[in-house]
Each structure stands twice: as C-alpha cells, then as structure tokens.
Amino acid sequence: MKSNPLLNWIIFTGLALTWGSSFILMKRGLDAFSSGQVAALRISIAFLFMLPLGIRHFNREIWKNWLGAAGMGTFGNLLPAFLFTKAETMISSALTGMLNSLTPLFTLITGLILFRVRVKPWQVVGIVVGLAATFILLNAGGKEESSSNGLLGGGMVMLATFFYGLSVNIIKSKLSPMNPVAATLLALTIIGPVALIYLFTTDFIHVMQTHPLAWQSLGFITILAVFGTALSVIVYNILIRDAGVLFAASVTYAIPIVAMLWGVFDGELINWIHIVAICGILSGVWMVNKK
Numbered sequence: 181m182k183s184n185p186l187l188n189w190i191i192f193t194g195l196a197l198t199w200g201s202s203f204i205l206m207k208r209g210l211d212a213f214s215s216g217q218v219a220a221l222r223i224s225i226a227f228l229f230m231l232p233l234g235i236r237h238f239n240r241e242i243w244k245n246w247l248g249a250a251g252m253g254t255f256g257n258l259l260p261a262f263l264f265t266k267a268e269t270m271i272s273s274a275l276t277g278m279l280n281s282l283t284p285l286f287t288l289i290t291g292l293i294l295f296r297v298r299v300k301p302w303q304v305v306g307i308v309v310g311l312a313a314t315f316i317l318l319n320a321g322g323k324e325e326s327s328s329n330g331l332l333g334g335g336m337v338m339l340a341t342f343f344y345g346l347s348v349n350i351i352k353s354k355l356s357p358m359n360p361v362a363a364t365l366l367a368l369t370i371i372g373p374v375a376l377i378y379l380f381t382t383d384f385i386h387v388m389q390t391h392p393l394a395w396q397s398l399g400f401i402t403i404l405a406v407f408g409t410a411l412s413v414i415v416y417n418i419l420i421r422d423a424g425v426l427f428a429a430s431v432t433y434a435i436p437i438v439a440m441l442w443g444v445f446d447g448e449l450i451n452w453i454h455i456v457a458i459c460g461i462l463s464g465v466w467m468v469n470k471k
Contacts (some may be wrong), residue, residue: 188423191415195431199436201207203273204446205404206265210385212397215269218381219261219275225405227372230365242362246370248354253367256347257409258375260340267340270333272448277439278317278458279337284432284465286345288471303468310464314338360417361471364410368405433462
C-alpha cells in the first residue's frame with residue numbers, strides 16, 4: 181500500500197502533541213494523587229484498556245517471548261512511569277519534557293555497552309554534546325531546580341531515559357519478529373497486575389472519596405494512559421511502517437517543544453538558557469541519528 185504523506189504528518193503531529201503533553205498531564209494527576217499512585221494508575225489503566233482490544237493476540241506463541249516483553253514493560257513503562265512522576269514533584273513539567281529528549285542518546289549508549297552496537301565517531305561526539313547540554317540544562321533553572329532536590333529530580337528523569345534506551349534495545353534484539361500490538365499487550369499484561377496490586381496498597385480509595393480534585397486528576401491520568409501509553413505505541417509503529425524509521429524518530433525533536441509550550445501556559449519559568457541547552461541536546465540527538 182502506498183504511503184500517504186498527509187496522513188503521516190497528521191500521525192507525526194498527533195504523536196508530538198500526545199507525548200509532549202504527557203508531562204503536564206502527570207502534573208495535573210499530582211493535584212490529587214501521590215507520585216506513586218499516578219504512575220500505578222497510568223500503567224493499570226493502559227493495561228485494562230489494552231486487554232479487550234488485544235485479547236485475540238493471546239496464544240502460546242507470544243508467551244515464548246515473555247522475557248523480552250517483561251524487559252520492555254519494566255524498563256519501557258513501569259520504572260519510567262514512577263521515576264517521571266516522582267521527578268515532577270521536584271522539577272517543572274517543562275524541564276522534565278526537555279530532559280526526556282535524552283532518550284536517543286541513551287539508546288545508543290545502552291546499545292554500545294550492553295548489545296555491542298557499532299557506533300560512528302560523530303555519534304560519540306553527539307553523546308558528549310548532548311550530555312554537556314544536559315548539565316547546562318540542569319543548572320539553568322531558578323534556585324529550586326538548581327538545588328540538590330532539583331538535581332535529584334533531573335537525575336531521576338535521566339535514569340528514566342536510560343531505561344527507555346535499554347527498552348528500545350531489548351525490543352530490537354528480542355521482540356522484532358512480534359506484532360507490535362501483541363508485544364505491547366504482553367508487556368502490559370506482565371506489569372499491569374503489579375501496578376494494580378501496588379495501587380490498592382496505597383490510600384487510593386480514600387483519596388477518591390475525599391479529595392475534591394480526585395475525579396479531575398483521574399480523568400487527566402486516563403487520557404495519559406490511553407493515548408500516551410497504549411494507543412500511541414501502536415500508532416508509532418504504523419508511522420515507522422509507512423514513513424520509515426528516520427521520519428518517525430524525528431518526533432523526538434518536537435516533544436520538548438510541546439512540553440515547553442505547556443510549561444509556559446501553566447506559568448512555569450522558561451529562560452534563554454533553557455532554549456540554548458535544549459538546542460544543544462537536540463543537536464546531539466541529530467548527530468546520533470545522522471546517517
């Protein structure tokens with residue numbers, strides 16, 4: 181089937197808006213719930229949403245890939261969800277979104293260290309440029325974000341992007357032959373119950389019954405889970421199939437821009453050093469992806 185350029189751009193824009201908005205949606209979820217509850221709700225709702233959609237994919241064959249799917253779910257969804265929400269109790273949603281653009285750099289680093297992926301000299305330079313710009317970014321905010329607490333939050337986001345990079349390499353090495361819907365369903369089936377069990381060990385029910393913003397926050401988290409975690413993975417794979425890996429990977433450049441705009445709209449501080457630093461990170465990402 182011939183690729184439709186207009187449809188590809190619509191999907192690209194939709195993904196950029198969806199993933200770029202994830203950080204403000206997490207922030208709104210934190211209005212009522214703890215960071216752990218927001219993360220557990222995100223994974224649990226995505227799991228429950230995907231279950232009826234992908235039930236036909238369940239068979240003995242897909243369970244042969246359970247170890248790779250467990251790695252994909254743990255490092256690509258579960259741990260980053262908890263790290264991102266905890267980080268947003270220390271740093272702004274805009275800064276979180278900007279730091280998220282480190283994912284391609286850590287994809288290359290984890291591929292180099294753990295999977296013996298070959299790298300080019302300019303990719304190494306790209307890693308150095310990106311990490312140097314990250315150091316500037318972490319020290320570009322006000323006193324709160326430059327404090328030890330703010331640096332800890334930034335470090336949590338960096339660890340989450342490291343896990344994202346590890347997940348990408350696991351998918352490439354272990355799950356390439358699998359249908360994307362089946363792989364996503366299997367990963368969520370493994371981590372979803374874990375998130376649900378954790379959620380109901382907290383005071384989630386009490387918060388739902390007593391907090392005035394509970395239902396509003398739950399609505400924002402549901403949007404995040406359905407569109408930002410479940411459906412976006414499937415749509416992203418469609419974009420890779422129809423437009424190619426390079427075009428699809430370019431969404432990385434748009435996500436921090438959307439996150440910054442949401443931050444400005446929500447009254448968060450964005451200064452010129454932030455802009456210079458994010459340009460430095462994206463320059464590093466460009467060098468890493470350069471053919």
